[in-house]
Amino acid sequence: MGSTLRGTDVLLLAAVSLAVLLPGTIGVSFVDRDEGWYAQVVREMRASGDWLVPRYLGRAWLGKPPLLYWLVGVSTWLFGFGEWQARLVPVLAAAANTVLVGILGARLFDRRVGLWAGLIFVTFGLVTVTGKLLLADSLVLTWILAAVILQWRMASEGVTHGRAILHGVVVGLGLLAKGPVILIFAGAFALALFVVLKERRRAWLGDWRWWLWGGLALVVAGPWYVHIARHASDTFVSQFLRYELVSRLVGKRHGGGGGFPGFYLLVSLVGLLPWTACVPGAVVRAFRRRREEAVCRLLLWWLAVPWVFLEFLRSNPPNYILPCYVPLAVLLAAELVERFSVGQTWAQLHRPAARAMEFLWWPMLVGGGLIVLAGAVNGRHAWGLAAAVSGAVVVGAFIRAREHAHRRTIQAGCAAVVAAAVATHLAFGAVFLPTLEPLRFSRRVAVAINAAAEPADTVLLCGYKEPTVYVYLDRPVRTVHPEDLVQTLASCDRTKPVVLAVTEAELDRLGPPASDVLALFTTSDRITGVNHVKLQRVTVRVARRNGSPG
Template identity: 30%
Template sequence: MKDLKAYFFPRHYPALRDILILVILFGGAFFLFLGNAGLIEPDEGRYAEIPREMLERGDFVTPMLNYVAYFEKPPLHYWLNALSFKLFGLNEFAARFAGALAGLLTVLLVYHTGRKLFGRREGLFSAFILGTSTGFIAQSRINLTDMTLTLCLSAALCCFIIAADDQERHKGRYYYALYLFSALAVLAKGLVGLLFPAGIIVIYLATTRRWHLLKEMRLPGGSALFLAVVAPWFVLVSARNPAFARFFFIHEHLERFLTTVHDRYQPFWFFIPILLLTMFPWSLYGVRAIARAWGERRSRNGERLLFLLVWAAFIFLFFSASHSKLIPYILPVFPPLALLTGKMFSDLMDGEEQQQAFGPEKALLGALLAVMAVLAIIYPHVRELAPVLTGSGLVRPGGSLVTKPPLLSPLGGVVVACLTLSMGAAVWLAGRKRSLLILFAGLCLGSYFLETMGLQLFLEGIEFKKSSKELALLGRQATSHGGCLVSFGYEQSLPFYAGKRVVVVGGRGELEFGSRQGDQTAWFVEETDFLRLWQGEQPVAALIKRADYERIAPRLVPAPSVLGTKGKKMLICNRSAAGGPLPSGTQSAFVKRRSADGEGVAGDAR
């Protein structure tokens, strides 16, 4: 306890030393085992293949996926991944490195901002809260554009509120950084990179009546910097691709927000439970932090608290109103909530207020942790308990919970339960000792190990269901001496692992736009065309779902050889390579995966 106080409580601890400690501590959480799992479908395969093709073609202006134009996102994340591939090679670690680094940098950014706005301890608490929010870490370790956006957008908004301080000596630097990071946010995810900073700042200026800040915001020079960073790519890609502007600005912005064209509709309240779950274990305290900040909006730090509230509310309500919702969209809300929660914890550490602090939250959190521990033990055995669960009405008969293999092994369930109970013990001990510092440190430590160990235990099951790495490598080997690699429905990671273009049979998904640019008829075919291709002279290897295989197998002549299966997917071939035996390792060496589930085998792609 004395050591914790000696570190957390001093107000004038060197900032560089704090940053070094944060990098060492959270470097493990963000980067440990980062490359262990195969790329998860669909996003990771997509955002790895696009930069791989950029490097192969030497074209960093026109993003292409499976060698057709792909304009759903701007190129910043692709550029970062391409640089990572150059540094670390074409592998899973490199594919996830940019996102993990963006997550770690966001933690450091929150520390710096909290320290500048409120003080050293507030910044430190805020950084620890963000870095131990389980959903933030989990999504940082996935190859997504949203974490790159979160870093750029958060940096822009943090620079503004720091520059808005009348005592800030480096106003010019922070204001110009605002424009720079806003431009990078546009290059990361599109017009939200401009809309969010502009909307949040205008609402803040209107509610605080600080319109005079417009005079010091370096609008002419900042606007020129913004355009200098943003304009070149948009001009070049539009010049080379006349269809870009309509697709990107109308289809990917207006139609995505106003319609269900992307088939991602969720109810307005969708992000409420998502935020509570992904910010665990701090979400319960975040609710009180929001209420506390609102009550203190007229205090000495009230305008800064109000800015953080506007930041979180604007983005939350914007995406809640959108007709296209995905879980990662909520990531830019985490930094302001972490700052609000970190300041609240710091304020309550002083004086006698901490003796009565968080009574309801501690009781509810303790109960939730106990329930989570029990569920972690039961979940790996849920299929064995199916008759009891369905008979009692707790689970719908035939539901995925009782029909699909669990993501967690029995041993993994025990480990997760122990980690969860350790957090519950910290909550109990904090209540017994009436110490907020024990509560804070215990939740940080428990959540840290839940992130570094618990998430990895779930990842094996997720990889088995969502990664086609082994089958893709088998396909690459089977067609290495010539031949055609086919995907029934587009499998995003297949061309990445195969290092070549694939023929897509049936649904084109996100490749619909690109498939209509130029003559792509040889690469996007229907089943009748595939059957003719299968009967041709060249070897054909096809990645296909088991249900599609059972439907089409009677029409496949010659009869297919099954090179490997994984979950519900299979890799089949029409003949041995060059008329001889199948390539070594594709037929004879099979390894059982999750054999207890009976979900299939995967070939050993050596």
């Protein structure tokens, strides 16, 4: 037991990863809200030259530590500022994660399990979607996986200076990527090692090199946290410590999560597609073999501890569960490879296994069929034809996968499922998503403001403040609270042009006072669309007041 991936395995995993992840990152606008926040922080970092204190609209903003911003800053410096340039960092991190999952699976089981674990992991729906977006989750998972692999090597092969030093550095980078998240998931694996590998405890945890170099994590991450505590102490306490950490544990629900135990089980019905139906059987198989196979006990512990912890968080966004999909991918790969090794065919499957395997493709076939229907019904829209074509690709690819499984072997069917997943993401990323650009409301508002404003104009924005609108603006704007709008407009220098973007809902609420002030403005555009974050229909008026001679 325990091996390594070949060079060709690594190349295959990298190629499949990029084929799945890249479509949908190019030519597709940033999505509110997280992508907008992070992209705007990077813009302001580059503009100000201050790479230590993240800022959003000029104020310190500590939604996440700075490592993602630093790497995206380098990417946009090299290739220019844009969607694919910013998303390149999470895409490469997700591709690296695929290889690291393969390495972990190979070391825990064998090379074939590692290869299939990587292929399964990168085709999990949640993994792919998260890897396409400008989020910190894929990046922190890179450091979690690196730490876990090093822990396994130190526990199974012995502690060395190199492994201990690298482990400390990796944990420090994880702290700079997403705060204490790495401590939860890498710590859960360390706990699993402690519980399962009892005979190795003294050799691993008793080695002085482990303790000597463990403090490197603080050396790597500590200086930035100290700097922030000194130079942005109020934001550090109120936003990072109180809001991002404490309130997610014991405060009110926020961040778009379910806020109830069992939420991640529901998320995973979709997040594990197309492999959802096969995962429970792999977990049950591992549970039955836990006494005979230490690796099964190890992975079950690593899966259960953080999963239970996350289920009881007050705020639990769907992407938080991402690291728990690693042991699921490895366990499923181990079960499938056992079937592959005997050349198992469909006729040789037991009835429960056959039923589970059928659901590898039926949810995708039904989903693809519904998308085709939606596209046909909305054929008058530009996106309708693209939806129909993309849905047809999904249906055709998964029908082909089903035929391979029934007529050839289970391995051929699973390989066809991977190919079908690649085809699905190619179709939706390259064909369907670009046709939705006319519906991107934040970008449409920004384009209208850019068209109305001259370089020297004062630009005011009121009532609509989704972060992506700021990313696409060509110039700084002043965000005005609705209650201050009339006073702000009245106080503006009448000799200088002013461009105002305001929601009609705020104008209606303010009534006659706003109408009197706006009488001097000429409406240049009226944009109506859907704020998909709040699921509200919104109309924004963009108006310009020309300066009058002094």
